[in-house]
Amino acid sequence: MRKIQIAPSLLASNFLDLESDVKQVVEAKADYLHYDVMDGHFVPNISFGLPIVSAITASFNIVHDVHLMISNPSDYFEAFAKAGAKIITFHYETARDLKNIQSWIKQLHKLGVKAGISIKPQTKVEVLKPLLGTVDLILIMSVEPGFGGQAFLPSAIAKINWLRQELDATKLKTLIEVDGGINLETSKACIDAGVDILVVGSYLFKQKNLAKAIKQLKHE
Ligand code: DX5
Numbered sequence: 001m002r003k004i005q006i007a008p009s010l011l012a013s014n015f016l017d018l019e020s021d022v023k024q025v026v027e028a029k030a031d032y033l034h035y036d037v038m039d040g041h042f043v044p045n046i047s048f049g050l051p052i053v054s055a056i057t058a059s060f061n062i063v064h065d066v067h068l069m070i071s072n073p074s075d076y077f078e079a080f081a082k083a084g085a086k087i088i089t090f091h092y093e094t095a096r097d098l099k100n101i102q103s104w105i106k107q108l109h110k111l112g113v114k115a116g117i118s119i120k121p122q123t124k125v126e127v128l129k130p131l132l133g134t135v136d137l138i139l140i141m142s143v144e145p146g147f148g149g150q151a152f153l154p155s156a157i158a159k160i161n162w163l164r165q166e167l168d169a170t171k172l173k174t175l176i177e178v179d180g181g182i183n184l185e186t187s188k189a190c191i192d193a194g195v196d197i198l199v200v201g202s203y204l205f206k207q208k209n210l211a212k213a214i215k216q217l218k219h220e
């Protein structure tokens, strides 16, 4: 039985009271903290970066999962590793070619962090086949990256399904994460398709009882 994990997306938290929001999701037994770093170039939005990540990692012991939606991700791998990231995920669409991606994965492992790769809704999941054995995590975007609060794109389900079958057939331990529009209904569909980690933003941070909501999202 796969252990489902929940990664609250801090993009949906109250930035005027960030410490209290982080404390609440950590106490509510979140498994990861998901940081959406946007540069206003790869995606049409600017969010937050290194100072926020290092401030939180210095105070909270949890898996810090950094989602880089920036054009030159490898320029910042070392800085985010130093800032306390445990997983650094870059976008497939920002790399020149497969050789370039494999060198980035090596770079991340050399920095002692887990390497994740993400694909946008328009990118076919099959492009990841050559990377399944080297990357630690695959992040399927179920919304067009750049904003929280968007509707879930059902096309993500077939991608999760395909990945789950490929990974099970080859006995690989690569984790499957899904991001965007996750709520009670879409989380169930993603879990049935074979996902491991659910990123949850707007749905989670509007709940009164976070611990109950996190438990419910796991459908255990
Ligand atoms: C979007 C981000 C997501 C987003 C999720 O580009 O990568 O992590 O914050 O938020 P919701 O759950 O509100 O779609």
Ligand code: ZN
Pocket: 009, 034, 035, 036, 067, 179, 199
């Ligand atoms: Zn994200």
